Amino acid sequence: MSTQVSTRFSLREVVELTGLSEFTLRGWEGRYRAVRPQRTETGRRMYGAEDVTKLNLLKDLVTLGHRIKEIAPLKEAELRELLSAPDSNPSVTHAVQSNVESLFIQGERFSWDEIRRILGRERKKSTPEKYLTRFLIPFLVEMNRRIGQGRISISLEHIFSSLIKEELATLRSLARGSTRSRPAHRFVLCTPEGDHHELGLLFAFTLLSLRGIPSLYLGPHVPKQELCETALRYQATHILVSSTLKQGEGPVDAPLKYLGFIHRHLPRLSSLWIAGRGFQEVSDPSGARFQQFQNFEAFISELDRLK
Ligand code: B12
Structure with a gap:
């Protein structure tokens, strides 16, 4: 007869394995019941490998723009499906993904004019806020990911950061003059x-x-x-x-x-x-x-x- 040994992880270990902060982890657990760790006799939380897997999936989906409240109750298979479905992603559509990808390709080719054309085209396609949330943020997240993996050079990182700042300045110039007359907030x-x-x-x-x-x-x-x-x-x-x-x-x-x-x-x-x-x-x-x-x-x- 074989005995099944299940690995258990402490809160510290889960923080390390998922890259989530302790604060976020407690929030997802307490407020959204994302995982339900067992407790030791002294009350310490102990997580299973399946909890770590689920937390990693949730983290990837949240980074892509999903709301934790909505995805926390889902099962592992449903989360995997959501992650692999190209058009179920709220912020990064297929089109955005491929345009973000072209920015990196053109960056490697030093085609700065083409990059400006892609950005300009995306900007004109939607409202400024949608362009910011659905294109520039995914672009930034992807850039950070590639920097973390050492896939883009420091000079390219500087150029892209500068282009992003330029785009944000353009959006603000479009908004000029729209300040509310009696603003309630400053x-x-x-x-x-x-x-x-x-x-x-x-x-x-x-x-x-x-x-x-x-x-x-x-x-x-x-x-x-x-x-x-x-x-x-x-x-x-x-x-x-x-x-x-x-x-x-x-x-x-x-x-x-x-x-x-x-x-x-x-x-x-x-x-x-x-x-x-x-x-x-x-x-x-x-x-x-x-x-x-x-x-x-x-x-x-x-x-x-x-x-
Ligand atoms: C660009 C950059 C720089 C530039 C900053 C230029 C500038 N004008 O902003 C420069 C060259 C100055 C720099 C310097 C340093 N950096 Co630096 N830098 C980065 C880099 C590549 C991107 C950071 C960034 O701006 N991201 C944009 C933000 C928006 O994205 P994000 O941080 O992922 O944030 C997400 C959320 O947190 C949230 N969010 C973030 N901000 C906000 C704000 C609001 C209002 C909201 C709602 C949400 C929100 O939304 C984002 C998208 O999901 C990261 C590496 C990386 N892969 O992230 C390192 C990084 C942040 N740097 C790091 C370090 C250590 C440094 C240095 C000490 C030296 C070094 N080793 O490079 C110096 C410190 C300088 C200083 N005293 O501040 C570490 C930080 C580690 C840590 N967590 O503490 C990182 C993570 C790199 C690493 N892995 O070592 N850096």
């Missing part, structure tokens, strides 16, 4: 001191501009004192801080120190919004001090709720 945006990664923030700034919401883009690397003074003077109702660097990866402040400072110095601010992987581990279960966004979908849904 945003100030920055990355914390020490963090020079600004692409995510620029996407958010562009989305705000397209909706006519007045926003002050302070850019990257902003000391907390300066952020607070500026927000006061600008009479900001919202501050959006995005951070890409995790603590220990650069000279960034501890996230809670930076956010706590803002919270203490701007007690009348209606919302402090945070996003980006540098803030993934930060948690505020009551939601009283800040509101956290894991992706642009959630950010856009919240913008939809702003009156």
Whole structure:
């Protein structure tokens, strides 16, 4: 008779195996019942290999734009089917995939004019917001993936980042003059001191501009004192801080120190919004001090709720 030995993983190991943060994992588990780990006698969670597989599938689908709420209850086979179905992907259609692919091919051939033509064509095909969410974000995600795999050179990465920034600037220029006459909200945006990664923030700034919401883009690397003074003077109702660097990866402040400072110095601010992987581990279960966004979908849904 053979005994089946099933491997069990601790929470730490699952974090390592999936690349999900502990915060996200707990959220998917607690709120959406994505997986149901067993507990040891002392109450420690123990996950099975099938949980790790499911979490990896969920992660890939969320990156492609699916909502965790909708896909969390699905079985492994259904998730696999969803992942392989070309047109069931909400943000990356087949056409987008092949155009994103052509950008990389043309990039290897140094055909910059052709790249500009592809971008221009995509931009004119749909509304600015759809172009941003359904083309530029998938392009960015694919670029990050290839950078992570060492498949594109640093110079190509610089050129593509620059082209993306140029496209975002074009979209903002299309939105010029659309600022609401009596705006109920005013945003100030920055990355914390020490963090020079600004692409995510620029996407958010562009989305705000397209909706006519007045926003002050302070850019990257902003000391907390300066952020607070500026927000006061600008009479900001919202501050959006995005951070890409995790603590220990650069000279960034501890996230809670930076956010706590803002919270203490701007007690009348209606919302402090945070996003980006540098803030993934930060948690505020009551939601009283800040509101956290894991992706642009959630950010856009919240913008939809702003009156
Ligand atoms: C471009 C880049 C740079 C550029 C930044 C240029 C610029 N003006 O922004 C430069 C050259 C300056 C740079 C420098 C460094 N970088 Co760098 N960089 C990157 C790179 C290639 C892309 C990051 C990026 O902007 N992505 C765009 C964002 C939008 O995508 P994302 O981070 O995947 O975010 C997703 C979500 O988190 C979310 N999101 C992110 N931001 C926001 C904002 C809002 C509002 C919302 C709603 C959602 C959201 O949406 C995205 C799509 O799903 C990554 C590698 C990679 N593969 O990601 C490394 C990376 C971020 N860099 C890294 C590091 C360590 C550095 C350096 C310390 C040196 C180095 N080893 O390269 C310095 C630090 C400089 C500093 N003090 O900040 C590490 C960070 C590790 C960590 N997690 O802490 C990475 C991951 C590379 C790596 N694997 O080592 N970098």
